[in-house]
Amino acid sequence: MEVPKWNVEVQENNIVEGDTITVFFEAKIPEDWYMYSSDFDPKLGPMVTEFNFYENEQFERLGNVEAIGQKKKYDELFEGEYTYFTKKAKFKQRFVIHSESPDIKGLVSYQICSDVNGQCIPFESDVAVFNNVLKKPLDTAKSDADASTPMVLEAFDNDFETTETEGQGLSFLLTFFFISFGAGLIALLTPCVFPMIPMTVSYFTKSNTSRKKGIAYAILYGVSIIAIYTIVGTLFSVLFGADFANFLSTHWIPNLFFFAIFIIFALSFFGLFEITLPNKFVNKIDSKSNKSGVLGIFFMAFTLVLVSFSCTGPIAGTILLQAANGDTIQPIVGMLGFSLAFALPFTLFAVFPNWLKSLPKSGGWLDTVKVVLGFIELALALKFFSIVDQVYHWDILNREVYLALWIVIFAFLGFYLLGKITFPHEQKQQKTSVGRIISALLVFSFVVYLIPGLVGAPLKALAGYMPPLSSQSFVMNSPQVTSISNNTMKTAECGVPKYGDLLELPLGIQGYFDYTQALECAKKQDKPLFIDFTGHGCVNCREMEATVWSDPKVLKRLKEDYVVVALYVDEKTELPEKEWYVSAHDERLKKTIGGQNLDFMIQRLNANAQPYYTLVDTNGSLLNAPKGYDLSVQNFVEFLDNGLEEFKIRNTKDVLVNSDSEGVNHNPIIN
Template structure:
């Protein structure tokens, strides 16, 4: 069930991306041109409608093909590995910074004009379905300087979910949002008269997207920073940057400063004012986080609390051990059951569980007092003292080089799963006390799970 939910969520994220792309200066002005093209080509309305639908479908096919190519090139396990690979995360971070700079007006990211000219020429020469498909392709190329950064952002964000069909579903949502208005305006050309005119507001939208891409670039840098233990972007550094980014976004929306492509006498309108209010409030909300407030709204993105040097917040659950053997030895000495928490530095749902469930006083009490909590990070890139050769579940020989490899192998081999978070309760011989749990923010169910494990442990004694 959560899988379908997440795919639906990815589809809507794509849809939202497509809607945002639609209102950018490279896409919106193309709509009237396209519509007049269909109407000029066909004096007959029915034929125009049929061609408009074909055009819409062509847009969807082009973008979904892009999603499929990404999936086939990388494959699910590679997508999962990419999501915690430091080099890729740094590349994603730099890519998003470049996209943001482009949206701020530093330069335009465009594909070679010869491409779109050639395709445009072909669409004039051919007739029927092919020419419409080529026109849709021209749209994709011409509008790339606005859609590129949004698609790039979507594909990067979706690829790290590790689901093979995710990029395709994301692109489907994106394309549907782009295609429907084109088809609709071509069917009902009178609608165009009431559509908002392109103007300065479009550049404001681009700049807002630039700020958002900048904020997310830090998320990717943070994953690499955590996996390799560099400590350049600890929680307070990350929050300070986010406070500044969203604060500046608020000031920009209030018209305090301009970017190169903004209109000269830009004034704040009512929607911008409310957006500024939201952005500045969000920046203020994060300020107490600098002193260790939990900030549940950003816990999925910010680095974990334990990276923060100055922390006044005391209600936190910290794992007593990050090593399986050491934790098991302590549990035997103390005569307590063990909770093994398979987690990852780049795991968004792990942070959500820690912020939403582990902060509950009953859960925290249970984990701190009644259990020995061992957290194993499957993406920890610290090298092992010496590489280990093991036989994997499918019978192949594998070499484990990092601590993360070792915990990932333990999770697959002993518990038959490779998703995080995964919570397993075991006795002192390493035998399961009850079924495992994964991402689910239901605190009552989590308490039942912990209580069952404890009862079963005591009954075994």
């Protein structure tokens, strides 16, 4: 068995001489092994974990090392209770720094035992806190007396996995895959692509003497199309990965750029102009497709992608821009789904050429598909402008205005399908087909569904794409008004919520927007803390609030059983300079509310996707594993109930410990 490696982390940033720091020591424990803790009587027999620091004038210890998140067990052999760790061991120690170059080193002695064979192995490991370097304050012009060290929140101490579960991530990616697959099928119905299906298939059925060889080439052709689009998605993912996603999804520059791009896509579909690649480049690629063999087939696929770009570019671009708001893998999944649907008919019709007879003939209906896509692109463009409006509090595109624009856009789409509106590049329809009438009925039904939203209907199916209901000035029979009073008095006990003039919780929930203030309130009310890592531009957050939070069972628990804090990771409001700090995660300056909330989430929970719901007790310890996007009301109720039950159990244990022990603190405290 290898000697466990100890990781050392200092809680504070920008430390100067005279500061008090908190240092965390953490070791990973192998599976089926456990480590004894440090807070039980060593006379019992097991070897306690002991830290010995080499004392010098450069630092001073404050108190003893504290164990965090350990378990307790009664051992009949030793006739007493001892504490231990599984999976990982964590301790903390506080120091006062007396030097600009402190040399804090020590030796930790401990014992690890096996659950399988009962074997116990003692170890000794060296630990070092600093590399003899302290960071100066951000504003070096200030004197040491005026310099202020920003408060950085302590880690959540827990025995739970804090990353998103595989099931949640897989479910979201599968949904995005099928949406992209549907977009690929729609792209096939555009004028640039549909006529090319029989042309391309005829090449494979006529140019090869062997049908077997033709089928093999057709499959290779389809695989090449998938590879080309997936490579684009991979490059997009590498260039604009997860660290860049928050910037893309919330900053005004990319979102206004995306807004403009979608408007351009819509105008292109309306026939105002065509988005094409340079002819010289397309012709050069096409000339290489004349080569025989595998390489020639690949360049044929590349030529198809380029020639159809004026129709598929806006659709594929829409998928990539939507994926920019998610994880690094999302653009790859999106392009894989899109290209699979796009390549499928070319391959299938080449393998089964008789199917071509069942295809409808090209005609004006293809132009209709393009125009319909133009209206959809126009509606989607508003989402990007809405994100900027919410993040920067412009209050231009509130919910009423957003809904009014959608109602007008889709009403125009309905009139277009009925033949009441004709674009310059189209011929006026003499008769309206049954298909267009049915499509128009569906569109007008959607418009009717939108209209009640103007007076505050939740429109749950579209909650993720709408500005929050709180941005609406008039809401008929608003639950926000009728259900606040009981919770307001409890909130008042803890003072006015910090940043309450900028931010708001949905559904009349009274809570906070600053973690420290919320934790203090949880202590005063003796309630667990519900942390909502959210964002203005988070589609899934709005959908969770409208679909899950709004359920009476969930809403009752959030209002009565928990203190709620919403930590917006994309809030751009800049904090006072004394609260700025440089992150230990990416060594970048964090000076906005959202920047610090996101940094807190990444460092303490190893997660950066929203929504992310976390339950902690009044000491800052996790009550259960955090929860991500999940539209099951029952799952969310169980999540809240399990957290509350664990909170009550810990409170009962604390009462027993405080009454039976001599002031030993078994729970970590966030300072």
